[in-house]
Amino acid sequence: MLYFSKLRIVLVFLVSLFFIFIASSNLQNSEDSFISKKINLGLDLQGGSYLLLEIDNGPVKTQKLQNTTTLIRNFFKNKKIKFNDLRIVDNKIIFIVAKNNQELVKEFFLDKESEINPYYNQYKSHQFDLSIEDDKFTLVLSKYGLIEIKTSSQDQAIEIVRRRVDEVGTNEPNILKRGNNRILVELPGLDDPMRIKSLLGKTANLTFRFVTQNNNDTFGTEMLSFEDGATEVMVSKRIILNGENLLDAQPQMNNQTNETVVSFTLDRVGAKRFGKATSAGIGKQLAIVLDGKIVSAPVIRDTIASGNGQISGNFTFQSATDLALLLRSGALPAPLSIIEERTVGPDLGKDSIKAGVIALMIGFLLVIFFMLIKYKIFGLIANVTLLVNLFFLIGILTLFEATLTLPGIAGIILTVGMAVDANVLIFERIKEECKKEKNNIIAFDSGYVKSKTAIIDANITTLIAAIILFFMGSGPIKGFSVTLGVGIFTTLFSVYFIARMFTGLYVVKNKEKDKLI
Missing domain, CATH: 3.30.70 (Alpha-Beta Plaits)
Incomplete structure (x- = not known):
C-alpha cells in the first residue's frame, strides 16, 4: 500500500540524512572518525605512475x-x-x-x-x-x-612488491598479475616515481660472506666489487647468513662516527650462526653483499652473539631508509625489469574529473527538465529521489573508501539513467491503472506493484553483467562494475522507499483530484 507509518518515514529520513552526511565528508577536512573517510581517486584521476614489470625466471x-x-x-x-x-x-x-x-x-x-x-x-x-x-x-x-616455477616466482614477487610499495606509503596501489611472468603496478598520486622504480628494480638478495685470499677455498671464490666500483676483493662463495634470517632493519645515526647506518636484528637461528661465524673469524673481513655488490666489509673485532649488527657505508638517510625497507620486505625470487612505464600528471587527472563532472551535470539537468515537463509534481519527486540516490551511492563508496576512476564516473552517470528509467516505468504503469481505476490510491499502488517485476528483472540482468565484469575484468573495469553494482541497489531502495513515500504522501492528501498524473 501507499501508506507509510510514521516510524517508517522517520527511518527512511534518518538513513537518507546519514548517507548525505557521509557523502559530504568528501568536501570537508576534518579529523572526525566518520568525516575522515573519503573516496580515493584512481590513477587516471589523481595522476601517478603505471609500471609493467617482467620477471626474469x-x-x-x-x-x-x-x-x-x-x-x-x-x-x-x-x-x-x-x-x-x-x-x-x-x-x-x-x-x-x-x-x-x-x-x-x-x-x-x-x-x-x-x-x-x-x-x-x-x-x-x-x-x-x-x-x-x-x-x-x-x-x-x-x-x-x-609453469609451476613461473607461477610460484610470480606469486612471491607480487607479495614482495606489495610489501615494498606499502612501506613507501602510496595510496591505494593496484598490483595485478599479467600472464605468468609480468606484474602490473599502478600507483595513484605518487610523488617520487624514480624512488619506487629503484626499489622495485632491486632484488635485495643480502648475504654475509668472508673475504678470502685463498683461491683454493673449499666452497669456491669469486671477485666482487664494492658499490662505488673502485675496488674488487675475493670473496668466498660460502654464505654465512642471508636475508631470510633478518627480523628487522631500520635506518639509524651512529653517534660515534656521525654516519647514517642500517641496524639489523637477526632471528634466533641467524644470531646463533652469526655468533659462531664471528667467533671463528676474528681478524677477518666480513663482506656484506647486496645484489652482487659489496656494501661494506668490516673487520671482525669481537664475537657478535647478540643478533644485532650494523651495515655501514656512504649512506644518506634516504638511501639507508630504502635499504632497510628492502631488507625488511625480503628478497625478490627473481630480478624484475620495467618494460613499460606511463606517468599521468595531476593536471590531466583534474581535466578528467572536470569532464566527468560536466558530463554528469549535463545528463542530470537534462533528466530533471524532462521529468518536470513530462510528469510535473511527480517529476519533481523523481528528481529529488535521483539526487538522494546519488548521495546514497557516493556515501556507500565513501564508507568503503573505494577508489574512483574515470570508468567509475561513467558507472555513476549510468546509475542516473537507470534510476530515471525505473521511475518512468512506474509512472507510465500508473497512467494505465488510472484509466481503469477511479480510486487514485489504488491506481497508484497498483502501478508500483505491477511494475516491480519488470524493474527488478531489468536490474538483475544489469547486476549479473556487473558481477561478471568485476570478476573477469581488472583495474578501471572493476571500478565501473562496482559503481554500477552499488548503483543498482541504491536505485531500487530510493525508488521503492523514498520516491514511493513522497508519492504516497502527496496522493493521500490529493486523492480527490482528477488526473493526478
Whole structure:
C-alpha cells in the first residue's frame, strides 16, 4: 500500500540524512572518525605512475636445477648408488649410472611419490622429464614444471612488491598479475616515481660472506666489487647468513662516527650462526653483499652473539631508509625489469574529473527538465529521489573508501539513467491503472506493484553483467562494475522507499483530484 507509518518515514529520513552526511565528508577536512573517510581517486584521476614489470625466471630455473642436483647427489650417497659425471649442461641435469642400478633410479624418478621429481596431479605430469640413453640419464624441466616455477616466482614477487610499495606509503596501489611472468603496478598520486622504480628494480638478495685470499677455498671464490666500483676483493662463495634470517632493519645515526647506518636484528637461528661465524673469524673481513655488490666489509673485532649488527657505508638517510625497507620486505625470487612505464600528471587527472563532472551535470539537468515537463509534481519527486540516490551511492563508496576512476564516473552517470528509467516505468504503469481505476490510491499502488517485476528483472540482468565484469575484468573495469553494482541497489531502495513515500504522501492528501498524473 501507499501508506507509510510514521516510524517508517522517520527511518527512511534518518538513513537518507546519514548517507548525505557521509557523502559530504568528501568536501570537508576534518579529523572526525566518520568525516575522515573519503573516496580515493584512481590513477587516471589523481595522476601517478603505471609500471609493467617482467620477471626474469632464468636465475630461478638455475637455482632449481642446482638444488635438485644436490638432492640427487645426497640420494645416491644414501642409497649407495654408484654414479659419476653429475652436472648441469644447457639447463639439463646429466648423470651416468651403472646398468645394475638403472631400473632403481628410473623407478625413483618416475614414482608419483618421488621427493626429487614431484608429480602434479592437476597436470598428470612430473616436474622433470626423464630420458635415458645408454648409461646417461637426462633430466629436463617439463612444460608444467616450468609453469609451476613461473607461477610460484610470480606469486612471491607480487607479495614482495606489495610489501615494498606499502612501506613507501602510496595510496591505494593496484598490483595485478599479467600472464605468468609480468606484474602490473599502478600507483595513484605518487610523488617520487624514480624512488619506487629503484626499489622495485632491486632484488635485495643480502648475504654475509668472508673475504678470502685463498683461491683454493673449499666452497669456491669469486671477485666482487664494492658499490662505488673502485675496488674488487675475493670473496668466498660460502654464505654465512642471508636475508631470510633478518627480523628487522631500520635506518639509524651512529653517534660515534656521525654516519647514517642500517641496524639489523637477526632471528634466533641467524644470531646463533652469526655468533659462531664471528667467533671463528676474528681478524677477518666480513663482506656484506647486496645484489652482487659489496656494501661494506668490516673487520671482525669481537664475537657478535647478540643478533644485532650494523651495515655501514656512504649512506644518506634516504638511501639507508630504502635499504632497510628492502631488507625488511625480503628478497625478490627473481630480478624484475620495467618494460613499460606511463606517468599521468595531476593536471590531466583534474581535466578528467572536470569532464566527468560536466558530463554528469549535463545528463542530470537534462533528466530533471524532462521529468518536470513530462510528469510535473511527480517529476519533481523523481528528481529529488535521483539526487538522494546519488548521495546514497557516493556515501556507500565513501564508507568503503573505494577508489574512483574515470570508468567509475561513467558507472555513476549510468546509475542516473537507470534510476530515471525505473521511475518512468512506474509512472507510465500508473497512467494505465488510472484509466481503469477511479480510486487514485489504488491506481497508484497498483502501478508500483505491477511494475516491480519488470524493474527488478531489468536490474538483475544489469547486476549479473556487473558481477561478471568485476570478476573477469581488472583495474578501471572493476571500478565501473562496482559503481554500477552499488548503483543498482541504491536505485531500487530510493525508488521503492523514498520516491514511493513522497508519492504516497502527496496522493493521500490529493486523492480527490482528477488526473493526478
